[in-house]
Amino acid sequence: MSSSAVTSPYAQAPRKRGLRAVVERTRGLGSGRGLPFVLPYLPFLILFGIAPMIYALKLAVTKDNGDWAGLHNFTRTVDDYRFGPAFKHIFLYTGVWLGALVIFVVTLALLLHGRANRVSSTFRFVFYIPGALAGAASVLVWLFMLDPSVSPGSFLVHNVLGAGLFVESIAPGHLPFIFAMIAFWTGAGGWIVVMYGALNTIPQDLEEAARIDGAGPIGIALRLKLPLIRKWIAYMVILSFATGTQLFVEPQLVNQASLGLVPDTWSANQLAYQEAFRYADFNAAAAIAVDLLAIGLFAAVLIVSRTGLFRTED
Amino acid sequence: MRIAGLGLRLVVLATFAVFFVVPVLWLILAPTKSDHALVTDGPLSFGSFHQVSLAWKHLDAFSDHIYRTWITNSLLYAFSATAIVLATAIPAGYGLAFGTFPGRKVILTLTLVVMIMPAAALVLPIFLELNSLHLIGNALSVILPFAFFPFGVYLAYIYYVTAVPRDLLDAARADGCGEWLTFRRVALPLAKPVVALVFFFSFVADWNNFFLPYAVIADSSQYPIQVGLSDLLSSTPSFNPAQGGGGQQVNIFRPELALATLLAVIPVAIVFLLSQRALVRGLVGGAVKE
Numbered sequence: 001m002s003s004s005a006v007t008s009p010y011a012q013a014p015r016k017r018g019l020r021a022v023v024e025r026t027r028g029l030g031s032g033r034g035l036p037f038v039l040p041y042l043p044f045l046i047l048f049g050i051a052p053m054i055y056a057l058k059l060a061v062t063k064d065n066g067d068w069a070g071l072h073n074f075t076r077t078v079d080d081y082r083f084g085p086a087f088k089h090i091f092l093y094t095g096v097w098l099g100a101l102v103i104f105v106v107t108l109a110l111l112l113h114g115r116a117n118r119v120s121s122t123f124r125f126v127f128y129i130p131g132a133l134a135g136a137a138s139v140l141v142w143l144f145m146l147d148p149s150v151s152p153g154s155f156l157v158h159n160v161l162g163a164g165l166f167v168e169s170i171a172p173g174h175l176p177f178i179f180a181m182i183a184f185w186t187g188a189g190g191w192i193v194v195m196y197g198a199l200n201t202i203p204q205d206l207e208e209a210a211r212i213d214g215a216g217p218i219g220i221a222l223r224l225k226l227p228l229i230r231k232w233i234a235y236m237v238i239l240s241f242a243t244g245t246q247l248f249v250e251p252q253l254v255n256q257a258s259l260g261l262v263p264d265t266w267s268a269n270q271l272a273y274q275e276a277f278r279y280a281d282f283n284a285a286a287a288i289a290v291d292l293l294a295i296g297l298f299a300a301v302l303i304v305s306r307t308g309l310f311r312t313e314d
Numbered sequence: 315m316r317i318a319g320l321g322l323r324l325v326v327l328a329t330f331a332v333f334f335v336v337p338v339l340w341l342i343l344a345p346t347k348s349d350h351a352l353v354t355d356g357p358l359s360f361g362s363f364h365q366v367s368l369a370w371k372h373l374d375a376f377s378d379h380i381y382r383t384w385i386t387n388s389l390l391y392a393f394s395a396t397a398i399v400l401a402t403a404i405p406a407g408y409g410l411a412f413g414t415f416p417g418r419k420v421i422l423t424l425t426l427v428v429m430i431m432p433a434a435a436l437v438l439p440i441f442l443e444l445n446s447l448h449l450i451g452n453a454l455s456v457i458l459p460f461a462f463f464p465f466g467v468y469l470a471y472i473y474y475v476t477a478v479p480r481d482l483l484d485a486a487r488a489d490g491c492g493e494w495l496t497f498r499r500v501a502l503p504l505a506k507p508v509v510a511l512v513f514f515f516s517f518v519a520d521w522n523n524f525f526l527p528y529a530v531i532a533d534s535s536q537y538p539i540q541v542g543l544s545d546l547l548s549s550t551p552s553f554n555p556a557q558g559g560g561g562q563q564v565n566i567f568r569p570e571l572a573l574a575t576l577l578a579v580i581p582v583a584i585v586f587l588l589s590q591r592a593l594v595r596g597l598v599g600g601a602v603k604e
Contacts, residue, residue, distance in 0.1 A: 034413015037497065038421060041406035041467060044398075045421065048462035049428040052439035059442060108330060111323050126331045129338055132583045133575075135522035136543040140575045141337050143553060144344070150568060152340050152357035166553070185334065217319070239430065246434035249524040253544055257553040272438050273529065282442055289438040293431075300430035310426055310468075 053293060059286035073287035077275075082265045083288075089176060089251075090267050094244030097180035101240055105188055106233060109195035110221045124196060128189035138186045139253045146170060146178065170258055175266070179250045191236055198229040231307045238307075242299035246292060248273070268292055344572035345369045349552075352568055369573045372565040376546070381574060383535055384542035389581070390453065391527070391538050392520040395460030399516045400509060403463060407470020407508075408501050412483060422471070429464035434525050441529040455530040456538070460520045466512040473508040474501065514589045521582050539578045546574050 063069045077083055108127065112120045133141060144150060146169040148157045163169040170178065202225060210220050251266035265271040268288060276285035304310050340357060347361035355361070373381055409415075410422050428436075440459050444450045478501060486496040524540040531537060534545060548554055549566045 032415050033493065034409035034418070035415035036493070037405040037409030038413065038415075038418075041402040042421070044402060044458075044462035045424060045428070045464070047443075048436070048440055048459045049464065050424065052436055052443045055443045055446070056439035104330070108327070111327055115323075123327050123331060127334050128586075130334050132518075132586045133338070133341075133579050134518075135524045136540040136547075137522075137575050137579050140543060140547060140571065141341055143547075144340065144568070144572065145337050147552065147568075149552075150344075150352045150357065152336055154357070185337070189334065242430075243432040243434070246432045248434055248437075249528075249540075252528075253547060256544060256548050259554065269434060269438070269525075276438065276441065277529075282445075285438060286442055289435075289442070293435050293439065296431040296435035297427065300427045303430050304423075304426055310430075 056286045056289050056293065059283050060290045062283065064283055069283065073283045074291070077284050077287045082263070082271055086265055086268045086271045090245050090247050093176040093179050093247060094241055096176055097183050097244055098237055098240055100180060100184045101188065101191065101236060102233065104184070105191045105195055105236070106226070109192050109199060110225060112192070112196055113199040113225070114217065124189070124193055127192050130185050131187065131189050134186050136249055136253060138182055139250050142178070142182045142185070143253070143257055167258065167261060170254055170262065172262065175251070175254065175262065179247065182250055183244070194236075195229060195232060198232045199225055202228050231309060235303055235307050235309050238299045238303050242296045245295050341572055341576050345569050345576060347569060349567040349569055365569065366573070369569045373570045373574055376549070376564055376566055376570075377534075380535065381542065384537050384539040385577070387536060388521055388538040388540070391456050391460060392517050394457045395520050396513055396516040398457070398461035399463040399466050400512060402461070403466035403512055404470045404502070404505055404509060405497065406467045408474050408497060410467070410471045411474035412480065425464040425467050429468055433519070433523075437525045437529055440526065444530060450530045451532055451536070453536065456527050459526055460523070463512075463516045463519070466516055469512055469515070470505065470508050473505065478504050510589060514585060517585055518582055543574060543578060546571055
């Protein structure tokens, strides 16, 4: 989570001057400098970053005997009766989660910005705590929270979810919302810290000027601060969209805790997993994995090229 | 008006604080009670330390001390992978920041794209690749993919570009240091803050990763704790009524499951607390510097 707009003499330099500097450096010191330092990292980048993508793509366009299959693996996985629901589930879940993130993270960050420093940092820390419980641990905690017989929020489970029993809590219609809540619970604190940091970069005198012009705290928050952290919000939305579509551990554990009431192909990644592990149909698994990779790649390229938050020029 | 606004602000913040903290409090208190007391007593009441030791006895006895094995496995996977990450990412960030070799821009862009892509999108492709090479089912099939951590490279890169003046390195070279000595004596000692940051993110990501080990490890004695927890969940009768009889035999009930979850979080919680200050400063001060 780093910014493109970083204070550095090189960052400030106009593009042309930067380029010339690079050329001069190159001429002066030979062109292989620095490569030995990168070499130990390269095998990892290739073996666990690039090669898996290429191999998955290859599997996706071939048959199990290695013959060319064209788009057949893609069309037959799309036609599978579990494909539509799986993608519907993850998009619904992602939509709910993104909505919650945008509204609550931004609101909380704005509320915290302008609090007394001590109060603000205490709240930020408190919001950040659940971040320590990711993966299976966060899901287990929420399975307890959704079990009306032991939950500290059992009145909410009763009244909001209308559930008197654990199995009623995890009724299929609730799942996108429940998974969104778990993801929000573990991840929102980190984003609040990031947004708060972005808000801190707004120059004081800008705020001062707005105040002199008669803007109230809400006006300043909405008309001055919000537009200035727009690119961070965009980054959060795109990144979370890509992450949301990859959902796996939450539905997998709920499937185990629901005696199969919730299918083990609830999300797209689960469907791909089942194709590989239950049916040993690696080509179908690869086709779905490539669908998901495409979403992730698209989001990554969008973030790099559009938000300007990450730079590779110096 | 002002007071009302202030009050509303605090109410909203406090409501969210409750939402974020109460589940954690519940988890800490749950192992102090019996499964029966969890249902009958107040959800945030304290039971007794005796119950905690009883729950631990049951948990530890499960499958011949396998819980200890899972924690050990997780420590092994996360520490080994993070060690490799530090050994590869810091020099790589340095090389990418100050290097002039052909292909530098390509490596940087690929690193950036893979870093932003959700890690879960690569799990099945990595599984398929390792499977075709018959390399699954051992510790290395978890450690090596974990050891690829492009975010660490990017953190080191951005740190060197923004915080370490090029003149300083040139001065070292002018003093007769070779490339390696310049890195070893000047650039590496300067990287301390970023080493802490990379360690934190890499360790936490590895410790919490469920999907990759779930896919590449089949033998339960090689599970890391996250996958082990899913095994325990299947053995808890209140979440898995089919376990009714089995639950009695293995003695895994809700307090045991809560204790297992709580203990599984401790290493990450320690790392969180240790790096809380550095982290908030790093995220906000160093990385988001504007």
